[in-house]
Amino acid sequence: MSSSSWLFSLALFVLGAALAVPANAQSRNPVYWDVHDTTRAQPPVVDPGPVPDAPQPPPSDAVVLFNGGSLDAWEHPDGSTPSWIVRNGYFEVKPGSGDLQTKRGFGDVQLHLEWMVPASVEGEKQSRGNSGVYLMGTYEVQILDSHNNSTYPDGQAAAIYGQYPPLVNATRPQGKWQTYDIVFRRPHFDEDGDVVTPARMTVYHNGVLVQDHAELTGPTAWKDRPSYERHASRLPLLLQDHGNPVRFRNVWVRDLE
Ligand code: MG
Numbered sequence: 001m002s003s004s005s006w007l008f009s010l011a012l013f014v015l016g017a018a019l020a021v022p023a024n025a026q027s028r029n030p031v032y033w034d035v036h037d038t039t040r041a042q043p044p045v046v047d048p049g050p051v052p053d054a055p056q057p058p059p060s061d062a063v064v065l066f067n068g069g070s071l072d073a074w075e076h077p078d079g080s081t082p083s084w085i086v087r088n089g090y091f092e093v094k095p096g097s098g099d100l101q102t103k104r105g106f107g108d109v110q111l112h113l114e115w116m117v118p119a120s121v122e123g124e125k126q127s128r129g130n131s132g133v134y135l136m137g138t139y140e141v142q143i144l145d146s147h148n149n150s151t152y153p154d155g156q157a158a159a160i161y162g163q164y165p166p167l168v169n170a171t172r173p174q175g176k177w178q179t180y181d182i183v184f185r186r187p188h189f190d191e192d193g194d195v196v197t198p199a200r201m202t203v204y205h206n207g208v209l210v211q212d213h214a215e216l217t218g219p220t221a222w223k224d225r226p227s228y229e230r231h232a233s234r235l236p237l238l239l240q241d242h243g244n245p246v247r248f249r250n251v252w253v254r255d256l257e
Helices: 003-019 023-028
Strands: 063-066 085-087 090-092 100-106 109-116 131-135 139-143 178-185 195-197 200-205 208-215 235-239 247-255
Touching: 109 131, 131 178, 139 178, 139 200
Parallel strands: none
Antiparallel strands: 063 247, 085 090, 090 247, 100 235, 109 178, 109 247, 131 139, 131 235, 178 200, 200 208
16 A cells, blocks of 8 residues: 555545544534533423322432422421421422521432422523532432423433433423432542542433533533532432422332442
């Protein structure tokens, strides 16, 4: 082979390797997008089917965080007793009372929770049925009424807030129970506090895959993409009071640490 044809082959190889990066994976990477970028594509709408007749029971090794009774596993971040409302087997955000977090800390988990936004449609965009579940109190999977409610894609229901829109919009209509099943792998840090392994999340919304082993850029935030900061290996799970009366039931985790 002459040196020029060898160089040509090498160039073809390099070009081929570059093209082999899946366009789809590349287009989902947050580094290519501004936080809350409105030019990102809206995820396609998928009908997840009807609400199952009965909630999915927790497996035998689950830590049950709410089974329809008390909020004993929870507190406000200042340590005070939850003032959210418990009624008819669910609990509901009491707007203005503040977030709720688990008394116990968790790192790697499988989390199941069910949520519902009010049947009456009030507000729009980020002001309609907004709450959120924060793994380690730091990494938010958005809860929002995203049924016929357009907002920035990285802030709709099942988004990893400000980073990854869901792969599809599998949101049920207002007043219907919805499920999140989340596999969360926490970040790991070295002695200097630098991140060695970033956090990862896989999320199913109403049984539909919406986040596929997504690598987080750091904590989730509004209009910001902060860098990782070293934290403990176990921190409370947190539910957000965003001023809307979102309901929750059947909350359990499997500790994967
Ligand atoms: Mg939220």
